[in-house]
Amino acid sequence: MSFELTTKYLEEINERLESGALDTVVDELQELHAADVAEILDELKLDNVKAILAKFDEEQRADILVELDEDSRAKVLKEASGKDIAETLVDNLDSDDAADIIGELSDEQKKEVFTHIEDREQAKEIASLLTHAEDTAGALMATELIQVNENWTVLSSVKEMRKQAEDVDQVHAVYVVDDEGVLKGSLSLKKLLTTSTKTPIREIYNTKIQSVKTNTPEEDVAILMSKYDLFVIPVTDEMGKLLGRITLDDVVDVIKEEADRDYQLASGITEDVEAADKLLPLTRARLPWLVIGLFGGLIAAIVISTNEGKIAIIPKLAFFMPLIAAMGGNVGVQSSAIIVQALANKSFSGTILNKLTKELLIGLINGLICSVLLLGASTLLGYSLKLALTVSVALFCIIIFASLFGTFIPLALNRFKIDPAVATGPFITTLNDILGLSIYFYISKLIFAF
Amino acid sequence: MSFELTTKYLEEINERLESGALDTVVDELQELHAADVAEILDELKLDNVKAILAKFDEEQRADILVELDEDSRAKVLKEASGKDIAETLVDNLDSDDAADIIGELSDEQKKEVFTHIEDREQAKEIASLLTHAEDTAGALMATELIQVNENWTVLSSVKEMRKQAEDVDQVHAVYVVDDEGVLKGSLSLKKLLTTSTKTPIREIYNTKIQSVKTNTPEEDVAILMSKYDLFVIPVTDEMGKLLGRITLDDVVDVIKEEADRDYQLASGITEDVEAADKLLPLTRARLPWLVIGLFGGLIAAIVISTNEGKIAIIPKLAFFMPLIAAMGGNVGVQSSAIIVQALANKSFSGTILNKLTKELLIGLINGLICSVLLLGASTLLGYSLKLALTVSVALFCIIIFASLFGTFIPLALNRFKIDPAVATGPFITTLNDILGLSIYFYISKLIFAF
Numbered sequence: 022m023s024f025e026l027t028t029k030y031l032e033e034i035n036e037r038l039e040s041g042a043l044d045t046v047v048d049e050l051q052e053l054h055a056a057d058v059a060e061i062l063d064e065l066k067l068d069n070v071k072a073i074l075a076k077f078d079e080e081q082r083a084d085i086l087v088e089l090d091e092d093s094r095a096k097v098l099k100e101a102s103g104k105d106i107a108e109t110l111v112d113n114l115d116s117d118d119a120a121d122i123i124g125e126l127s128d129e130q131k132k133e134v135f136t137h138i139e140d141r142e143q144a145k146e147i148a149s150l151l152t153h154a155e156d157t158a159g160a161l162m163a164t165e166l167i168q169v170n171e172n173w174t175v176l177s178s179v180k181e182m183r184k185q186a187e188d189v190d191q192v193h194a195v196y197v198v199d200d201e202g203v204l205k206g207s208l209s210l211k212k213l214l215t216t217s218t219k220t221p222i223r224e225i226y227n228t229k230i231q232s233v234k235t236n237t238p239e240e241d242v243a244i245l246m247s248k249y250d251l252f253v254i255p256v257t258d259e260m261g262k263l264l265g266r267i268t269l270d271d272v273v274d275v276i277k278e279e280a281d282r283d284y285q286l287a288s289g290i291t292e293d294v295e296a297a298d299k300l301l302p303l304t305r306a307r308l309p310w311l312v313i314g315l316f317g318g319l320i321a322a323i324v325i326s327t328n329e330g331k332i333a334i335i336p337k338l339a340f341f342m343p344l345i346a347a348m349g350g351n352v353g354v355q356s357s358a359i360i361v362q363a364l365a366n367k368s369f370s371g372t373i374l375n376k377l378t379k380e381l382l383i384g385l386i387n388g389l390i391c392s393v394l395l396l397g398a399s400t401l402l403g404y405s406l407k408l409a410l411t412v413s414v415a416l417f418c419i420i421i422f423a424s425l426f427g428t429f430i431p432l433a434l435n436r437f438k439i440d441p442a443v444a445t446g447p448f449i450t451t452l453n454d455i456l457g458l459s460i461y462f463y464i465s466k467l468i469f470a471f
Numbered sequence: 472m473s474f475e476l477t478t479k480y481l482e483e484i485n486e487r488l489e490s491g492a493l494d495t496v497v498d499e500l501q502e503l504h505a506a507d508v509a510e511i512l513d514e515l516k517l518d519n520v521k522a523i524l525a526k527f528d529e530e531q532r533a534d535i536l537v538e539l540d541e542d543s544r545a546k547v548l549k550e551a552s553g554k555d556i557a558e559t560l561v562d563n564l565d566s567d568d569a570a571d572i573i574g575e576l577s578d579e580q581k582k583e584v585f586t587h588i589e590d591r592e593q594a595k596e597i598a599s600l601l602t603h604a605e606d607t608a609g610a611l612m613a614t615e616l617i618q619v620n621e622n623w624t625v626l627s628s629v630k631e632m633r634k635q636a637e638d639v640d641q642v643h644a645v646y647v648v649d650d651e652g653v654l655k656g657s658l659s660l661k662k663l664l665t666t667s668t669k670t671p672i673r674e675i676y677n678t679k680i681q682s683v684k685t686n687t688p689e690e691d692v693a694i695l696m697s698k699y700d701l702f703v704i705p706v707t708d709e710m711g712k713l714l715g716r717i718t719l720d721d722v723v724d725v726i727k728e729e730a731d732r733d734y735q736l737a738s739g740i741t742e743d744v745e746a747a748d749k750l751l752p753l754t755r756a757r758l759p760w761l762v763i764g765l766f767g768g769l770i771a772a773i774v775i776s777t778n779e780g781k782i783a784i785i786p787k788l789a790f791f792m793p794l795i796a797a798m799g800g801n802v803g804v805q806s807s808a809i810i811v812q813a814l815a816n817k818s819f820s821g822t823i824l825n826k827l828t829k830e831l832l833i834g835l836i837n838g839l840i841c842s843v844l845l846l847g848a849s850t851l852l853g854y855s856l857k858l859a860l861t862v863s864v865a866l867f868c869i870i871i872f873a874s875l876f877g878t879f880i881p882l883a884l885n886r887f888k889i890d891p892a893v894a895t896g897p898f899i900t901t902l903n904d905i906l907g908l909s910i911y912f913y914i915s916k917l918i919f920a921f
Contacts, residue, residue, distance in 0.1 A: 025817075054681075056698050186661075211636075231504075247727065248506050250720040252702060269719050270700040276723065277697065280730030281812055287737055288808030289801055296813035300829065304836045307805045311841055311870075314801045318794025319848055325790045332782075332789055339782055339789040340775045343796040343904055344768025350797070351739055351764045351897055355757045358738030362731055363746035367475075379750065386754045391761055398769055420761075447801055454793055 024057040031064055038069050047076040055081065059088030067096050083113035086122060095125060103133025111138050111147070117163035117271070120150035150265075158242050159235030161275070162256040162265030168196045169222055171205050176218035178208075193253035196263055197226040204255055204263040206230050232257055235264060240279060243272045244367055283365060286442040287358065289314075310447040317451030321346065321458055328462040331471055337404060338465055341412045342458060348391070348416060349423045349457030350450035356380055356427025357449050361441045364431065376428050384424030392417040411468045415461040422460065423453045474507040481514055488519050497526040505531065509538030517546050533563035536572060540747075545575060553583025561588050561597070567613035567721070570600035600715075608692050609685030611725070612706040612715030618646045619672055621655050626668035628658075643703035646713055647676040654705055654713040656680050682707055685714060690729060693722045694817055733815060736892040737808065739764075760897040767901030771796065771908055778912040781921055787854060788915055791862045792908060798841070798866060799873045799907030800900035806830055806877025807899050811891045814881065826878050834874030842867040861918045865911040872910065873903045 037046050050058050050073065062070045062085065074082050074097065086094060086109070098106060106126070110119045123134055138144035146164045153159025167185045169178040186192060195208040206228040216225050232255045233242050246254055246269055256265045282293055289310035294303050325332070325342065332339050360376065392413040399409040427449055431441035465471070487496050500508050500523065512520045512535065524532050524547065536544060536559070548556060556576070560569045573584055588594035596614045603609025617635045619628040636642060645658040656678040666675055682705045683692050696704055696719055706715045732743055739760035744753050775782070775792065782789050810826065842863040849859040877899055881891035915921070 054679075054699055056700075229504075247720070247723045249504055250506075252718075252720065268702075269723065270697070270702065273697045273719065273723060273726065276726055277730070277816075280727070280734070281816075284730070284734050284737060284812060285808060287734060288804050290805055290808060294809070296809050296826070300832055300836075303809070303829070304833045307802075307833070308837055308840065310805070311798070311801060311837055312844065314798055315794070315841055315845060316848075318791070318797055319845075319852070321793040321797075322790040322849075323852075325793070326787070329786060329790075332786060336779060336782060336786075337776070339792070340772040340779075341768070342789070342792055343771040343775070343908065344765070346793040346797065347768055347771075347800070347900065347904055348761070348764055350800075351761060351900070352757075354738045355740055355760070358735060358740060359744070359746050359753070362734060366727075366731075376746070379753070382750055383754045383757070386750075387758055387761055390758065391765055394762065395765060395769075398766075399772075402769070402773075450797065450801070454797055458793065 024053060024060075026057070026060050026064075031061065034061065035065070035069075038065070043072055043076070047073055051077075051081075055084035056088045058085050059090075059093075063090045063093045070097055079109050080113045083109050086110070087114060087118045091125065094122065098122075098126065098130075103130055103135075104137040106130070107134045107137035107139075110134075111140075111143060115163040115165055116143075116146055116150060116265075117161065120147045123147060124151050153235055156239045157235060158233045158237040158239065158256050158267060159264075161239055161242065161267045161271050162235070163268075164265045166196060166255070166263070166266045167192055167194070168198050168263060169208065171197050171199055171221075171223040171226065173222050174218065175213060175216050175220050175222065175225070178222055179213065179218075193266065193268060194255075196255055196266075197222055198263050201260075202263055203261040204230070204232055204257050207255075230255070233267070234259060239272075239275045240365075242267060243275045243279070246272050247276070279365070283361070283442045286440075287354075287361075289447040314447050314451055317454055321455050324455060324458045324462070328465075331462060331465055331469070334471070335408065335465075335469065337408055338411070338462075341399075341408075342461070344395075345412070345415060345419060345457045345461045346454040349419045349453035352384070352387070352420050352423035353427035353449040353453040356383075356424045357431050357441075360428055360431045364435050364441050373429075373432055376432070377425055380424040380428040381421065384421040387424075388417040388420035391420060407468055411461075411465045414468070415457075415464040418460050418464065419453075419457045422456065423449075426453065426456070474503060474510075476507070476510050476514075481511065484511065485515070485519075488515070493522055493526070497523055501527075501531075505534035506538045508535050509540075509543075513540045513543045520547055529559050530563045533559050536560070537564060537568045541575065544572065548572075548576065548580075553580055553585075554587040556580070557584045557587035557589075560584075561590075561593060565613040565615055566593075566596055566600060566715075567611065570597045573597060574601050603685055606689045607685060608683045608687040608689065608706050608717060609714075611689055611692065611717045611721050612685070613718075614715045616646060616705070616713070616716045617642055617644070618648050618713060619658065621647050621649055621671075621673040621676065623672050624668065625663060625666050625670050625672065625675070628672055629663065629668075643716065643718060644705075646705055646716075647672055648713050652713055653711040654680070654682055654707050657705075680705070683717070684709060689722075689725045690815075692717060693725045693729070696722050697726070729815070733811070733892045736890070737804075737811075739897040764897050764901055767904060771905050774905060774908045774912070778915075781912060781915055781919070784921070785858065785915075785919065787858055788861070788912075791849075791858075792911070794845075795862070795865060795869060795907045795911045796904040799869045799903035802834070802837070802870050802873035803877035803899040803903040806833075806874045807881050807891075810878055810881045814885050814891050823879075823882055826882070827875055830874045830878040831871065834871040837874075838867040838870035841870060857918055861911075861915045864918070865907075865914040868910050868914065869903075869907045872906065873899075876903065876906070 034046055050061065062073065070093065074085065077085065086097070089097065110122055123131060126134065135144055135148060138147070150164065167182050169181060173181070182195065195210065195213070196204060197206045197208055199205055206226040207230050208222065208226045212225050231245060231249055231251060233245065235256055235258055242254065252269045253266050255263055256267060257263055290306045291309050292302060292306035294306045395416055396409050396413040399412055400406070430449060434441045434443070484496055500511065512523065520543065524535065527535065536547070539547065560572055573581060576584065585594055585598060588597070600614065617632050619631060623631070632645065645660065646654060647656045647658055649655055656676040657680050658672065658676045662675050681695060681699055681701060683695065685706055685708055692704065702719045703716050705713055706717060707713055740756045741759050742752060742756035744756045845866055846859050846863040849862055850856070880899060884893070885891045
């Protein structure tokens, strides 16, 4: 039932457009969901995109514009008049989507759009949505909602709701406010329909209601909504005045973006990029960690050079350097990943000491198993007992050390309000490389009595 | 407005429970959301959990049970009678939640629960939910839904809907089916309320509707619902018969679990674990990759030992081995992460050759920058030009090679239906360590003319 864009279908569309069959292509696209049309348009030439969009009616065009990639949308809207943009977007989209798109325009275009929004109340609402900081509840919310006054009766509320519902596509919840517009609670439709029409609202509404403030970080909104299984949450200002609502579909995007970002940070990619992005951002996103890794490697080279004498006496010591460095990195990443995740999901309970103790125990078990394996393997490979012992004992120490380190660093970063996700990946790896080598040479000194 | 569990509050609760103040603690917990109560109970002793749960009414108890950790829930329900479980769960929960909990019980308990479900129709529904494979739409869906027949009139539909709505907590959508129960479309409440009561449903329902089959993988359900911004999606059997529906809140859990799993795989953790898990699963989840890393390190040692002669002549060659090994790993992980993400989000477009070309270009740019930096740094550190050249040229080659490798491996795994997420993390790192060292020694041979 679901549409999947294939390279073949795209080629076919392009061929048909080139042979002038615009109308039949548009007829076909009319049958698809706006999100699917946008997926196709993202891959077409600008002229074709504009020609196709012109064939859709205003409402469909607005829906497709919302779904386009930011880059494609910027190109399409670049030469559009403020009047066109205002007419297409404002009446056909929820305020949050309209504000998102208007927010992407140049200052000049923005101004022009605002002068062409006929309903001045609507213009004000959209302008105020644009003032909220990125990544906050205010930037996610839409202002369309159904609200009734706690002092009204059921009858007058139903009348008023009918009027408000005209501007609202989908009714997610009915909110109750006081005379100042302060959010007091919510009203279930069931209750409204089964209560006598003369009953005052204040007697039947539900006062236990979760809400967020405009400056609540979007991650916190996501955690709240998914914890309490909410489909919609109201947003208020600092005084509790009801300003808008956030629906779960918008929060799903937040959750996915955040997961993608954490995964990329753990993989040493510092900017938010996608496989489809251009060469330069993709390159730039990766360079910082490579340079850090490079300098880490140079420090490792210095550590080794100070131990050149030991390698000169026992050259075989050098054979195990990559193993030692790699294992420290692996263990450190594993330990930090668990902590980073617990912190991100706010499922972190217990004290730091607790965590460190647990990691210490895991390190002891895994360290012991790996060391025994390494002792056996290196003996089998014909290395001397002294060398095999050095490598195994060093590995044991490094696994324990890296476990503790991998636990402690993200916790410490978090305490200083730095995103702990930067701790995993190359940072921990590089640090553990250097530390691992230092420990290795120190233990070789003890065992070989240099 | 949101509840956050602190260690201090937990201690206070424990103290109060020990001093016999059970009732005041329960009074306080009554004010909280079931999800918050569950969060607290997860941390208390079993006896206290049982005592507290006994004070809640049946409906609240059911809501709290759903929210408990699987471990805590297993302990609480271990000695509960089948009758108690049936009475608490079946009437107070949606079928999907009831089925999830019953599915966790022992076979014996399961049987006992089913004999005590009074409504045999309900028992059958829950039993059939248990037959669906894990991680499919069937295992996610609930059977509570509102459906009307396309041959009914608006009037008879509204009457029938009232009856059905009694069993349904929240009305997400009204589905239209034919006489065989096959899903034909959906009905908007607005339309229903604004159309003459004698109109047949077949004239007013919306036929463009997304649905999934019971065996659709849950990841595909998540992608579909988030792409089309759906709050609810109907589930049918192979013949198109309407069986249930999945709501977005359940899909949010799927998205989060999957993101967590991918992040863990990338960090070298093979089982689904949390920071709060016990020692043994945490240890076991990490060991496989450590052992792989260990044997990778041993192979690296063998690669180095075959080049012992070169190190004997130029011992300083050994200094840069960890740098070379680490950089190959870093670049490989970066490249594979982007591909793994594109595959997971099904946002992968274009051919493999395209991707490889792009990665080749990124590798060329980053490789060039890093090599020049390394050439400068190692010259500054006083190494000979020949050594500095060897290291820089090797780094350049390795960055390009690792870029291509990191792109190709996840694509190849995906083609063979293996989860490409296993490709990132330790696997790519280990492989690139070994390859990097081989390239390094080969280039040293060319430059020093051994």
